[in-house]
Amino acid sequence: MSLLSVEGLKVTYGLRNPVYAVRGVSFEIFEEEFVGLVGESGCGKSTLGFAIARLERPPARIAGGRVVLDGRDWTAMSERELRPHRWKDVSVVLQSGMNALNPVMTIEAQFRDVMVQHTDWSEPAIRQRALEVLDMVHIDRDILFRYPHELSGGMKQRVVIAMAFLLHPKLIILDEPTTALDMVVQREIMDNLMELRGREKFSLLFISHDLGLVLEISDRVLIMYAGQIVEENRAENLLEYGLHPYTQALMRSLPVPGSDAREFHGLRGSPPNLRQMPKGCAFAPRCDLVTAECHEVEPDLEDINGAKVRCHVVGKEVRVRGSEPSIG
Amino acid sequence: MNHGRRALFGVTSGESERDGSCMKYFLKRVLLLIATLWVAITLNFLIPRMMPGNPGQAVIAKFAGEGHPLTPSALKAIDAMLGLSHASLPVQYWQYLGEVVHLNFGVSYSYFPYTVTELIAKALPWTLGLVGVSTVISFFVGTGLGVLVAWRRNQATDGILTSIAAFTGAFPYFWFALAAVYVLGFLLNWFPLSGGYEVGAIPHLSWGFILDVIHHAILPAVTVVVSSIGGWLIGMRNNMINTLGEDYVLLARAKGLSNRWIATMYAARNAILPNITGFGMALGFVVAGSLLTEVVFGYPGMGNLLYNAVINEDYPLMQGIFLVIVFCVIMANFLVDLLYVFIDPRVRERRGSGA
Numbered sequence: 103m104s105l106l107s108v109e110g111l112k113v114t115y116g117l118r119n120p121v122y123a124v125r126g127v128s129f130e131i132f133e134e135e136f137v138g139l140v141g142e143s144g145c146g147k148s149t150l151g152f153a154i155a156r157l158e159r160p161p162a163r164i165a166g167g168r169v170v171l172d173g174r175d176w177t178a179m180s181e182r183e184l185r186p187h188r189w190k191d192v193s194v195v196l197q198s199g200m201n202a203l204n205p206v207m208t209i210e211a212q213f214r215d216v217m218v219q220h221t222d223w224s225e226p227a228i229r230q231r232a233l234e235v236l237d238m239v240h241i242d243r244d245i246l247f248r249y250p251h252e253l254s255g256g257m258k259q260r261v262v263i264a265m266a267f268l269l270h271p272k273l274i275i276l277d278e279p280t281t282a283l284d285m286v287v288q289r290e291i292m293d294n295l296m297e298l299r300g301r302e303k304f305s306l307l308f309i310s311h312d313l314g315l316v317l318e319i320s321d322r323v324l325i326m327y328a329g330q331i332v333e334e335n336r337a338e339n340l341l342e343y344g345l346h347p348y349t350q351a352l353m354r355s356l357p358v359p360g361s362d363a364r365e366f367h368g369l370r371g372s373p374p375n376l377r378q379m380p381k382g383c384a385f386a387p388r389c390d391l392v393t394a395e396c397h398e399v400e401p402d403l404e405d406i407n408g409a410k411v412r413c414h415v416v417g418k419e420v421r422v423r424g425s426e427p428s429i430g
Numbered sequence: 431m432n433h434g435r436r437a438l439f440g441v442t443s444g445e446s447e448r449d450g451s452c453m454k455y456f457l458k459r460v461l462l463l464i465a466t467l468w469v470a471i472t473l474n475f476l477i478p479r480m481m482p483g484n485p486g487q488a489v490i491a492k493f494a495g496e497g498h499p500l501t502p503s504a505l506k507a508i509d510a511m512l513g514l515s516h517a518s519l520p521v522q523y524w525q526y527l528g529e530v531v532h533l534n535f536g537v538s539y540s541y542f543p544y545t546v547t548e549l550i551a552k553a554l555p556w557t558l559g560l561v562g563v564s565t566v567i568s569f570f571v572g573t574g575l576g577v578l579v580a581w582r583r584n585q586a587t588d589g590i591l592t593s594i595a596a597f598t599g600a601f602p603y604f605w606f607a608l609a610a611v612y613v614l615g616f617l618l619n620w621f622p623l624s625g626g627y628e629v630g631a632i633p634h635l636s637w638g639f640i641l642d643v644i645h646h647a648i649l650p651a652v653t654v655v656v657s658s659i660g661g662w663l664i665g666m667r668n669n670m671i672n673t674l675g676e677d678y679v680l681l682a683r684a685k686g687l688s689n690r691w692i693a694t695m696y697a698a699r700n701a702i703l704p705n706i707t708g709f710g711m712a713l714g715f716v717v718a719g720s721l722l723t724e725v726v727f728g729y730p731g732m733g734n735l736l737y738n739a740v741i742n743e744d745y746p747l748m749q750g751i752f753l754v755i756v757f758c759v760i761m762a763n764f765l766v767d768l769l770y771v772f773i774d775p776r777v778r779e780r781r782g783s784g785a
Contacts, residue, residue, distance in 0.1 A: 157684055188686025201677040206699050206775060215695070216685040249775040262681075 103173075104130035105305050106154070106273055111167035111177075113146070113153045121376045123149045125329035126167065128403075131273065136299070136306040138316030138337070140352070141326035144373060148197070150326070151275050151309045155192050156184055172272055189216055193266040195259075197278040202262050203250035209261055210246045213268060220269055235264035238301070239294055256287035263291070267302060275307045280315070288315075295319060313352045317341060325349050328374050328384035335409040345411040347389045383414065391415040452771060463764045470756040474749055475526050479519070486514055488743075511537075535750035540742035546750035549735060554717065554754075556626050557724070557731030560647050561716045564654040569709045572659040576666025576705075577698045581689075583671060592667060599660030607653045607726040614649060621649040624728030650727040654720055658712075662705065669701035676700070703774055710766030714759030718751075 111127045114120035123146040131137045141147045152158050154169050156176050169176045172191055176184065196202045204212055213232040217223055223231070233243050239260040250258055259279060266274050276295075280288035295306075296319065310316050316323055317337050325333040325346060333346040344350045354367040371388040374380055380387060386396040395414050403412045411417060486509045493500050508514075515522050529535070535546035575595075579588040615623045627633065627642050673679060674697050682696045717732055724733030732751060739747035770777045 155684055157680060159680070185686045185688075188684060190686075194681070194684045196677050196681060198677055202681045204678045204682070204696050204700070206773070207695065208775075215687055215691065219685070219687050219691075251776045 105133045105135075105172060106131040106307075107168075107170040108154060109168045109170070111150070111153060111169060112165040113149050113158060114163055114165040116161045117163070119377075120163075120165065122165070122379075123162070123329055123376060124153060127326075127329075127331055128167075129324055129331060129334060131305050131307060133272075134303055134305055135322065136308065136320045138320030138323040139307060139309045139326060140311065140313050140316050140323060142311055142373060144376075145326045146329040147309050147311075147326050148277050151194070151277050151307065154307070155188075155194050155275055156181075157194065186220070190220055190269045190271060192273045192275060193269070193271040195262050195266050195274065195276045195279045198282050200250075200255055200258055200282065203258060205250055208247050208249055209253075213246075213265060216265070216268055231268060235267045236261075238267060238298060239264040256283055256291070259283060259287075259291065260294070263294075267298070267304075270302065271304060273305045273307065275309070277309045278311070279308075281310070281312075292319060314356050325352070328379070329376065330384065330412060331403060331410070332385065332412045333410065334403070335411075339409060345406065345409055345416050346385075346413050347391050347416070348385050351388075383412075455771065455777075456768070459764060459767050463760060466760050467757065470760065471527070471530055471753065472523075474753050474756070475523055478745055478749060479522075484514060511542075530753070535753070536746040538739075538744055538747045540738065540744040540747065546746050549747060550732070550750055550754055553730060553732045553735045556729060557717060557733065559643075560626075560650055560729060560731060561654060561720050561723070561733075562713075563647075564651040565658070565712050565716055567651075568655045568658045569662055569705075569712065571655075572662025573666045573702065573705055575659075576663045577670055577693060577701075579663070580667045580670035580674060580697070580701075581693050583667075583674075588667075592664065595660035595663040597660070598656050599658075599664065601657055603653070603657045604722050604726060606657060607650075607723060610649055610653050611726065622646050626730045646729075650720075650723045650729055654723055662708075665708065666698075666701065666705050669704055670697055673697045673701040699773075703770075706769065706773065707766060710762045710769075711759070714762030715755070717758040718755045 107130045109128050111124055112122060113124035114122050125146075127150055129137070139147050139150070149158070149162060152162070153164055154171075154176075156169070156179075158164060164177055167177070171187075174187065174191075176187075203209070210232060213235070214228055217228045217231065221228075232246060236243055236246065241257060241260050241264065245253060245257065245261070250261075253261065259282075263276075263279065280291050283291070292315065299306075306319075308316055308319055313323075317340060320337045323333075323335060323337050323340055324331050325335075325344075325348060327348050333344065333349045335345065335349075340349065340353070344353050348369075351367070351369045355369070369388060374384050374387070380397070382395070382397045382399055383389070383392075383401055386392050389396065391413075393415060399414070401412050401414045401417065403410050404417050406417060486505050489508050490500050490505055509516075515525065517525070533547050535550075538544050538546050538549055541549055572595075575591055579591045582588050611623060615621045622628075622645065626646055627639065628646075633639065679692060679696050682692045687696075718736070721733040721737060723729065724731045725737050728734070732754075735747070736751050738744070739751060
C-alpha cells in the first residue's frame with residue numbers, strides 16, 4: 103500500500119470566480135520513495151505541496167479530491183484532528199529557510215516546542231534528539247543556543263532540514279529547498295539529503311523548478327504544467343527520453359555533461375492564464391507536435407509503458423508502434 | 431567530520447561574546463542618554479533667554495499698563511524676588527546647571543511664593559496615578575485584543591471590535607469627555623463632576639480618602655482608556671496580521687503546535703515590538719498629563735498645572751514642567767531600548783557591535 107495517495111486533488115484560489123491552481127492531480131508515493139515534482143513558476147506545484155500537508159492558506163482552498171496519508175484521509179480531518187499527526191506523519195521544508203525560523207526564539211526552543219507538543223520524551227531525550235539531527239546535517243552543535251539571525255542562509259536551511267527530521271516523519275515535503283542558496287551550498291545540501299536516505303526511513307516529495315536537480319535525487323518524477331500532471335515517469339527513463347512534449351522541452355533546456363553543445367533550447371510562449379484556460383490541451387499553444395484534436399479535446403493522463411503521459415500525439419504514436427518510441 | 435568530537439556544548443565562547451556586545455550596547459545607550467539630557471537642559475536654558483526683554487521688565491510693564499507705574503528702583507526688588515540674574519550668559523548657565531542638579535527651578539510667578547519644585551511635586555502623583563494607570567490599562571487591553579482580533583481576522587469578533595476601535599479612536603476627545611461629564615456626572619450623578627477628591631478634604635492615607643480618590647478618577651480614566659485603546663488595538667492587529675503571513679508561522683502550523691502557542695510565541699511575540707516602542711513613548715508622556723482630560727475634569731495634575739502656567743505666562747513653571755517631561759520621555763526611551771535587548775535578540779548584534 104502506498105504511503106501517500108493523492109486522488110483528484112483540486113485547489114482553487116478565491117471563492118467568487120475561483121482560479122484552479124491545481125486541477126485534479128492524482129499520484130502516489132510509496133514508502134521510502136523519493137518523488138520529484140517539477141514545473142515552472144506558477145504551475146501550482148507549491149500550492150499542491152502545501153495542500154497535501156493541509157497548509158493551504160486562504161484564499162487557497164481544497165475544492166475536491168482526497169489526500170490519504172498513511173491510511174488517513176487528511177482532507178476529511180479537522181485542524182484539531184490533524185494536529186497530532188502533523189510533523190510526525192509529514193514535515194515540510196519551505197523554500198526560504200531564512201524566513202522559516204522564528205527570529206525571537208533560539209534554535210533549541212524551536213526544536214523543543216515541536217517535541218514537547220508531540221512526544222513524552224524526557225529532557226535528556228529531547229536534548230539528545232536535537233543534537234542528533236544537527237549532526238545529521240553536519241552543523242556544529244554550538245548553534246543550538248543561537249538565534250536565527252546569527253546563522254548564514256545555508257546554515258538556516260540546514261537547521262530547517264534538521265528540524266524536519268526531529269520526529270522521524272514518514273514523509274518530508276521539500277519545497278524548493280535550495281533555490282535561495284548558491285551553487286556550492288546547494289550541492290552540499292543535495293549530497294546531505296542523499297546521505298540521509300541511507301540513515302533514516304522516510305519518503306520525500308521534492309518540489310523544484312530545476313529538472314536536473316530533481317532527476318538526481320528522485321526515483322520517480324512528476325512533471326506539472328498549468329495545474330495538472332502531464333507526465334509521470336521513472337527518473338532513469340526520463341534521463342533517456344521524456345514522453346510529453348513539455349518534458350522534452352525541459353530536457354532540451356538542460357546542459358548535457360561532457361558535450362560541447364553551447365546551445366540550449368528554450369520554450370516559446372508562456373504558460374496559459376489560469377483564468378482563461380484554452381479549450382483543449384493546456385500545452386497546445388506552445389507545442390511543436392500540435393494537431394487539430396489538441397485544440398479541441400483535453401487529453402487524459404494515460405498509461406504508456408509503465409509511465410503516464412497526458413498527450414494525444416505521443417500517446418497514439420506509442421500505441422500504434424506498440425513499442426518504445428525512438429526520439430530522433 | 432569532527433562534529434561528534436566537539437565538546438557537547440561549546441556555547442560558552444558564544445555567550446561571553448554576546449555579553450560583551452550587550453555591555454557595549456548598554457554603555458552606548460547611557461552615553462547617548464547623558465548627551466540628550468544635556469542638550470535638553472541647555473536648550474531649556476537658552477530659549478527663554480533669546481526672547482527680548484526680561485521677566486522683571488515684563489512685571490513693570492504690566493503694572494504700568496494697569497495704571498500703577500513703578501519706579502526703576504522697584505525693578506531691582508522684583509529681580510531679587512524672582513531670582514533674576516544679570517551676570518554674563520556663561521556665568522548664568524553655570525548657576526543654572528547647579529540649580530537644575532538640585533532640582534531648584536525657581537519661584538512660580540502665578541502661584542508666588544510657591545516654588546516650581548513644590549508645585550510639580552504636588553501635581554505629579556495625581557497625574558502618574560490617573561494617566562499612568564489608564565495608559566498601562568489601555569496598552570495591555572488594547573494590545574491583547576489586537577492579538578485576538580488578528581487571530582480571528584475576518585470573523586465576527588474582528589469586524590465588531592475593529593470597527594468599535596476605529597470609531598472610538600477617531601472620537602474628538604474633548605467632546606467625548608464633556609459628554610461623559612454631562613451624562614454620567616451631571617444628569618445621572620453617578621460620578622463627581624470635577625476634582626481629584628472631595629472639596630474640602632485634606633489628602634491623607636485612609637480608606638475613605640482612597641475610595642474618594644478612586645471615585646473621582648474613574649470617569650477621567652475611562653475617557654482616557656476609551657480614547658486611546660483603539661490605537662493600540664488597531665496597531666497590534668495590523669502588525670500581527672503581517673507576522674501571521676510569515677513563513678515561520680506557516681511552519682509552526684505545519685509543526686502541529688497549539689494555536690495558543692503559535693499566536694503568542696510565533697506571531698504576537700514578533701508583532702509586539704513596534705507597539706512596545708509606542709508604549710515607551712506613551713509612558714514618557716504620561717508626566718505631561720492628559721491636558722484635555724485634566725482641564726475638563728478639573729484634575730489637580732500636571733496637565734492642569736501646565737495649562738495654568740501657559741495662560742498666566744508663568745515662565746519658570748512652564749520651563750520646570752517641560753524639563754520634567756523631557757527628562758521622563760528620554761528616560762522612558764532609554765528603558766525601552768534596554769528592554770529591547772531582552773525581547774529582540776537581533777538588537778544585541780545590530781546595535782551592539784555594528785554601527
